[in-house]
Amino acid sequence: MTTVTCYLHGGYPHSEELVALARDAARGRRPASDVFRQRRVDQAEMEAVQREAGLTYVSSGMLGWQDGFRPLIAACPEWETGPLRRWFATNTFARIPVVRGTSGLDRGLLAAALEADGTAGPAGEVGTLPGPYTFSRIADTSGDRDTLIGSLAAGVLRPAAEVLTAHGARVIHLQEPWLAAHGIGDSCWAHLAGAVDQVRDGLGVPVVVHAYFGDAGPWLGRLQALPADAVGVDLTETDLTALSGRWTTGLLVGCVDGRSSLAEDPAALAALARRIITMADPPWLILSSGCELDLLPRAVADRKTRVLGQAARLLALETAC
Amino acid sequence: MLTPLLACELGSLAKPAWRVKAAAGRPAEEADIAEARAWGQRLGVDGYQDLLVLLRKPSLSSAQRQHIRDWSSRYGLRFFETAGLDVVYDGEQQRSEMYSWAIEHAAGFDTRGSVRSFDDKYYTKSAVTGPVALRAPYHDAEFRLLRTAARRPVKVPVTGPYTLAVWSFDERYTRAADYTVPVTERRRQRAAARRQFVLDVARNLVRPNIDALLRLGARWIQIDEPGGSTEPDEIVLMAEAYNACVDGLDATFSTHLCFSDYRLFFPGIAAMTGCAQFAVGFANDDRRELGTSDSARPGYHIIRAFRDLPGNPALGLGVLDVHTDFIEPPELVRDRILYAVRVFGGPERLQIMPDCGLRTRSWPIAYRKLGSMTAGVRLARAALGL
Numbered sequence: 107m108t109t110v111t112c113y114l115h116g117g118y119p120h121s122e123e124l125v126a127l128a129r130d131a132a133r134g135r136r137p138a139s140d141v142f143r144q145r146r147v148d149q150a151e152m153e154a155v156q157r158e159a160g161l162t163y164v165s166s167g168m169l170g171w172q173d174g175f176r177p178l179i180a181a182c183p184e185w186e187t188g189p190l191r192r193w194f195a196t197n198t199f200a201r202i203p204v205v206r207g208t209s210g211l212d213r214g215l216l217a218a219a220l221e222a223d224g225t226a227g228p229a230g231e232v233g234t235l236p237g238p239y240t241f242s243r244i245a246d247t248s249g250d251r252d253t254l255i256g257s258l259a260a261g262v263l264r265p266a267a268e269v270l271t272a273h274g275a276r277v278i279h280l281q282e283p284w285l286a287a288h289g290i291g292d293s294c295w296a297h298l299a300g301a302v303d304q305v306r307d308g309l310g311v312p313v314v315v316h317a318y319f320g321d322a323g324p325w326l327g328r329l330q331a332l333p334a335d336a337v338g339v340d341l342t343e344t345d346l347t348a349l350s351g352r353w354t355t356g357l358l359v360g361c362v363d364g365r366s367s368l369a370e371d372p373a374a375l376a377a378l379a380r381r382i383i384t385m386a387d388p389p390w391l392i393l394s395s396g397c398e399l400d401l402l403p404r405a406v407a408d409r410k411t412r413v414l415g416q417a418a419r420l421l422a423l424e425t426a427c
Numbered sequence: 428m429l430t431p432l433l434a435c436e437l438g439s440l441a442k443p444a445w446r447v448k449a450a451a452g453r454p455a456e457e458a459d460i461a462e463a464r465a466w467g468q469r470l471g472v473d474g475y476q477d478l479l480v481l482l483r484k485p486s487l488s489s490a491q492r493q494h495i496r497d498w499s500s501r502y503g504l505r506f507f508e509t510a511g512l513d514v515v516y517d518g519e520q521q522r523s524e525m526y527s528w529a530i531e532h533a534a535g536f537d538t539r540g541s542v543r544s545f546d547d548k549y550y551t552k553s554a555v556t557g558p559v560a561l562r563a564p565y566h567d568a569e570f571r572l573l574r575t576a577a578r579r580p581v582k583v584p585v586t587g588p589y590t591l592a593v594w595s596f597d598e599r600y601t602r603a604a605d606y607t608v609p610v611t612e613r614r615r616q617r618a619a620a621r622r623q624f625v626l627d628v629a630r631n632l633v634r635p636n637i638d639a640l641l642r643l644g645a646r647w648i649q650i651d652e653p654g655g656s657t658e659p660d661e662i663v664l665m666a667e668a669y670n671a672c673v674d675g676l677d678a679t680f681s682t683h684l685c686f687s688d689y690r691l692f693f694p695g696i697a698a699m700t701g702c703a704q705f706a707v708g709f710a711n712d713d714r715r716e717l718g719t720s721d722s723a724r725p726g727y728h729i730i731r732a733f734r735d736l737p738g739n740p741a742l743g744l745g746v747l748d749v750h751t752d753f754i755e756p757p758e759l760v761r762d763r764i765l766y767a768v769r770v771f772g773g774p775e776r777l778q779i780m781p782d783c784g785l786r787t788r789s790w791p792i793a794y795r796k797l798g799s800m801t802a803g804v805r806l807a808r809a810a811l812g813l
Binding site: 119120122125128129132133172173189190191192195196197198199200201321341342343344345346347361363366367368369370371374378381400401402403404405406 | 686
């Protein structure tokens, strides 16, 4: 019997009002407090969209995160933000983490950033973090990148996951776009497995490893062997047939395209999910977006969120019948 | 064009508050007028007092707002000229933004909303929904003004077709994905759709706009492709679209690429046969310490690949990081240039510029950076005995 849930991971777009206020604040025309106030409005609105859509877990949308690394870097006293890098094949850029020193993440600093009016905003029920493999490849480091996979998990991602769960996260979502987009060497798998175990062991909430922005098909066997509660793929890039065969771990299906403004058909997505259940029979099926939705304008993302919820509802109705 | 170490303008400048407010129909405040006066004096803008009179008006007609935009162009022009640059433009003061300005003058697009570029910087993203066409040439008015006002040669920046397409959503050439179709077939369909979209933008929008500029006497057009490496397997398409814009036209054409893993551009950009200069940002990835060794200049190792391009195009060497307020000392600019001169075996194919447009920096910071750049060029010229 497959349990079906749905949620959004990663960042969510800012409203047009928040964009305008942030622009004005950057130019000194409005106080920063106006931005915080509007961000709370945005937060409430996007949570309402998710609740009305019927998503299982409500994401915070990471509205205060300038990219997926910034509050983590700020919470690691010896680290700095580096130059801008293109975020995979998108027109969004992130500042790469400059990883130096060994002090690791200061839980208090991250917690403060997540609390009321903190720079990062609330944690939400979906705690999204950069996956240890992707983090190790993107970081500016003078050390060995394979070794970094484990030290990032122990020193940064596990403490961050604990802070997020303490602030309400009910699932930890590790984003691993590098894995699908650029591949992974044989020698890295043991490091990655150890890192996922480091994040998940005794955490008390499920951990999902999501490979997207590329074809996860070649890696699915080894992904399923990771000590994760679920493994995620991006169906924009991964063939449906690659999912066939009985799954013993959970399966996250990225079936809403975060890089296209065209809205998916909820009935088609429900039929797709039903087909996946038939062909893979995973114990846990998660319907989500292929990549984070913050690559879209807010109105488009809202529409896709509703589609995701409608698809899950249709699937639930059919299952109930 | 192959003047050694020619110092060139590149792209956009921030718009002054008085220009932004005028465009939005808001009155200028005393601080804005004081700023206009101070920069008018500093840059030696002829007749800037007329601008101050205009800014004091409680309300502005449409024609008066355009006059203020024209003033902004004159200020931008003098900004680059007095900073000591050899090739100038106006910092794109007339344009809303490099993407949206072109899209606003095109048929076949509908606005979808704001999308983050980085940090708290956003752009308004549109979707192609119908046949792409040029509604009206969109750089003619600014060029008419600048060709008569400029005291130095001008280079007209034009947003490239690949960037216009890849920064847009596609609701015309593709449909929502059908995940039951094999992914290899979907990729083939996506690639074919993208190619048609990009080439339609090149042939039906960008090229006619360039044609109009050439008819007005423009001699150097820079086709900006900051989105060029978004999809690494589409570099060849970007090159094909570039060629579709310029083939058979009589002018100097160059391109600007930035903030990418530049290795991805090779060998694809070798097909841009009519490209006289590749203007590329490197300082963003470089160190701030002085030195001309390989270890001192990690951001510039890739220039060897540009050196070896067929046809010996010039390299527009980015020496200013446009994302920080750090003022590069002239000696650092000099060392970046001297490193490149050593790699290229001489200065003949090197021209000097910021990494990208300076629009995210304030005018005082941008002016100091450019002043440092031109001082660094002078130091390099002296060191080379030029």
